Amino acid sequence: MKKVMTGHKAVAEAMRQIEPDVVAVYPITPQSEIAEYYAQYVHDGLVRTELVPVESEHSAMSACVGAAAAGARVMTATASQGLALMVEVLYIAAGLRLPIVMALANRALSAPINIHCDHSDAYLARDCGAIQIFAESAQEAYDYMLMAQRVAEHKEVRLPVIVNLDGFTLTHSSQVVETLPDEEAKGFVGEYEPLYPLLDVDHPTTWGPFAMPDYYFELKRSQEAGMEAAPGVFLRVQEEYSRLCGRNYRGFFEAYRLEDAERVIVVMGSTAGTAKVVVDELRARGEKVGLLKVWLWRPFPREEITEALAGAKAVAVMDRALSHGNLGALYLDVAAGFSGREGPVLVNYIYGLGGRDIPAEHIAQVFAGLKEARPGERRFLGLRE
Amino acid sequence: MAVELKTWRELPIGGVIPGGATPELNKTGSWRSKRPIWDSDKCIHCLQCWLHCPDDSFFLKEGKITGIDYDHCKGCGVCAAICPVDAIEMVPERGGAG
Numbered sequence: 001m002k003k004v005m006t007g008h009k010a011v012a013e014a015m016r017q018i019e020p021d022v023v024a025v026y027p028i029t030p031q032s033e034i035a036e037y038y039a040q041y042v043h044d045g046l047v048r049t050e051l052v053p054v055e056s057e058h059s060a061m062s063a064c065v066g067a068a069a070a071g072a073r074v075m076t077a078t079a080s081q082g083l084a085l086m087v088e089v090l091y092i093a094a095g096l097r098l099p100i101v102m103a104l105a106n107r108a109l110s111a112p113i114n115i116h117c118d119h120s121d122a123y124l125a126r127d128c129g130a131i132q133i134f135a136e137s138a139q140e141a142y143d144y145m146l147m148a149q150r151v152a153e154h155k156e157v158r159l160p161v162i163v164n165l166d167g168f169t170l171t172h173s174s175q176v177v178e179t180l181p182d183e184e185a186k187g188f189v190g191e192y193e194p195l196y197p198l199l200d201v202d203h204p205t206t207w208g209p210f211a212m213p214d215y216y217f218e219l220k221r222s223q224e225a226g227m228e229a230a231p232g233v234f235l236r237v238q239e240e241y242s243r244l245c246g247r248n249y250r251g252f253f254e255a256y257r258l259e260d261a262e263r264v265i266v267v268m269g270s271t272a273g274t275a276k277v278v279v280d281e282l283r284a285r286g287e288k289v290g291l292l293k294v295w296l297w298r299p300f301p302r303e304e305i306t307e308a309l310a311g312a313k314a315v316a317v318m319d320r321a322l323s324h325g326n327l328g329a330l331y332l333d334v335a336a337g338f339s340g341r342e343g344p345v346l347v348n349y350i351y352g353l354g355g356r357d358i359p360a361e362h363i364a365q366v367f368a369g370l371k372e373a374r375p376g377e378r379r380f381l382g383l384r385e
Numbered sequence: 386m387a388v389e390l391k392t393w394r395e396l397p398i399g400g401v402i403p404g405g406a407t408p409e410l411n412k413t414g415s416w417r418s419k420r421p422i423w424d425s426d427k428c429i430h431c432l433q434c435w436l437h438c439p440d441d442s443f444f445l446k447e448g449k450i451t452g453i454d455y456d457h458c459k460g461c462g463v464c465a466a467i468c469p470v471d472a473i474e475m476v477p478e479r480g481g482a483g
Contacts, residue, residue: 218396
């Protein structure tokens, strides 16, 4: 059914349909409404979830880890400083292979304090071992919340999944979202089968054991097997979901007018929507431009993205976060694919920090700027120089 | 005896050890710098030491304390502190686990 709703409502609707056993959550702008909607669902008896109103995000993720180890299906949501507080425990969730799904309402990190969108929170959690997906729209946020559950809980994956949606731009603006009927959504997500649940007292297990230098390395390598399995599972889940919902989610990224494109933008999140408008305008004038919108950021689908960009002349990789002291993280991800082989000129654009608006003219500037680009150049878009 | 170390492919997911009470396998008695000495004449078998011991190091038979498991006792002294009749004394360890 199609309805007008905010990104928050879309995420909360997906969570209501998934109906996890436990939601442990602490409110923070711009994520708060997800917590508020879900608390309302619990109050109204629409879900049987145990809602744990914790005193911090560190406690939220800790409660999630405990509940997931006990055998529960668990979800949470946060943003910015909240994620920063969660990260210590998020590493543990990944190391223990707990399939906790969370929405991240992307917001800049302090200082200076700011409540608006950029991806620095997602970048902070880049290496924690969680799978990371970026949504362009409220619709994609809804769809990926459902798909994330399947990817996270797959027996070969068993990792936390972060579904990123741009703070305010997606969380607070109303868009048309088509949701699945409850029974279809529930049928797609399916029953959860926990591994080694602590509440199975007839089969006691030891969780979180100490690992000395003789085993730590092997355990981290075995954790990486989940990341290695994730891309294949992601594609199969996408295929099944695409057939169910009628929308086309097939691939680690969306290739928009990319086939014969000479100048290409690579971007994650809602900015892709603006970029599509600009691509269409420039295409109408005969310019060969295209867009690659990354859905799956971690694990990074390097080979597929390299192939998709190999025919371009120049590529602007746009990072909505400043990785201080280096080029942007997404840029480096893309550039690694062209190590030792011929490829397009790659330029890094840092944009949109702290909610800086990214109008169509700025995207047009990026495409124009690609006509004369030096490899490895870092440019700041929309900054007063 | 050399221990055969497992490869990463052989480890259970998430480092979970299927099976409980694994501390029994790890003899921690050598960590001890002070040794609890239990006086069976003073003991009233209130079981406070058994209840509070973080290492489950008190032997219990038919509801009565029968001795201390020096293979696992780390010498923390909680038992001596909690004992209401001073039946446990901590004495400096002179070396050796047993």
